Amino acid sequence: MLKTVIQLLLTVAALAIVLNKTDIGRLTSLMSHANPWYLLGAILFFNISKIVNAIRLNRFFTSIGLRLSAWYNLKLYYLGMFYNLFLPGGIGGDGYKIYVLKKNHGLTAINIFGAVFWDRVSGIFALIFLSALLIIPSSFATLYPGEMVWIWVIAGATYPLSLLLTWLFYRQFMPVFIITAFESLVIQATQVISAWFILMALSATANQIDYLAIFLISSVATILPLTVGGAGAREVTFFYALNHLGLDVNTGIALSLIFFAISAISSLVGILSRIRHEKSGEPLPAASE
Template structure:
């Protein structure tokens, strides 16, 4: 067996596992929810609020692209804002629709190495630390939303640890940056702020979805679980996080005694907004392929 065929089989197996886990997770959740009410919530969602959700989701992604470009600049890679944004959206598309294959981050690393001559490790460090900085912001904001949520009433003794997690998130991020990725120290403060903006705008996007469904009660709980579910989607176990987010909503809302259907609807609509937004990336690539330009560069 050649190395290439072995790699193809490995990617195919990874894709099959991701699809299987996604289908299994969604099947478990949907079998235990009121699908008629779930469908009604989604079908009758207010389009104006959904447009607001779409807007803030894409604001978060544009800021994310800006943050990633800042990390690229720190390793000596100068990309135009427009080139970087199109590459970022194309990466989004690959993450959602090409599970188990090259993936969005892998595609960005491949294109930038091919077209700009940097080492894989240099580009990987920027892409990887962009992800890590987002995780710290996600954990920090998750902790801040858990504190005023219904979880605090259920687990008052554990709230001290939530405060500790919130308090150490950014000092730990700063320490790890200094220890392992010192080249990013000059941009630490601005990228840390951008990370908070990214997660905050995604929370606002989720809030718009709740408003679209007229879900005005327990919004802090739903938004706290939304952020926790985002942590659950970090590992690429399912396709674009689908399934993992719904399972988190299902068990967390059941635990709090809240309406599961609203949470699952929020999750499914958010995924749909992510998928629709990512189409910008592939449409841009198709347009450039038709015009005869370099399809890999998407510039």
């Protein structure tokens, strides 16, 4: 309980710091006048990323001998995504998936944990790789030209390191390494496209590479278990990074808040599916359904 209270306080504090230093009137105006057609594009690509994510996770499940139907796995994934909104660092849904699969399918928790954990790690490697690729042509390169060689090193070393760690610690996932690495890139790329649609909805056509680079960097920040569902962490990252580059903070905060709203709306599919099953009295679907 104490841990949860601390994380709630950090979330509120982070958002309060950002909103206190933001032009609320302009932020509200930006969001209220956002182009709805571009927002629909953002919702579409966000959910494409989540569907591909569910497919990737199912490959890891198959590698440990857990065979789930695509539909069952997708519903479980969206339900986990809903729980991620309310628990720190976006890991609550992962814990729920491990619990349900251990209870219903007879595998050890450590094997299921390995699949869920390595699914997360493969996503982080893709996130780091694409972040580096977007930093290279961004304004950060102009400000810190000497440091760009290290960004190139990071980009070049990301997947060799990922391959090495997979071989050392999770060798059972080696047969699916290439396809899951590709899917990880697709997941992060479609989220970047979703963010781009939000920028277009906000009529932010200048410095888009900078906003998208910070978007990916802020996604790394949301992984840290400091705030509830990553809320506040992304906004703080946008606020300080955009201030550092001398860019419009309001656009970045609006992008962050709208992206969170899209995530929240999309995750309702998971909880609505569960409520429907509970009200109808039907059992949860079997893995083969």
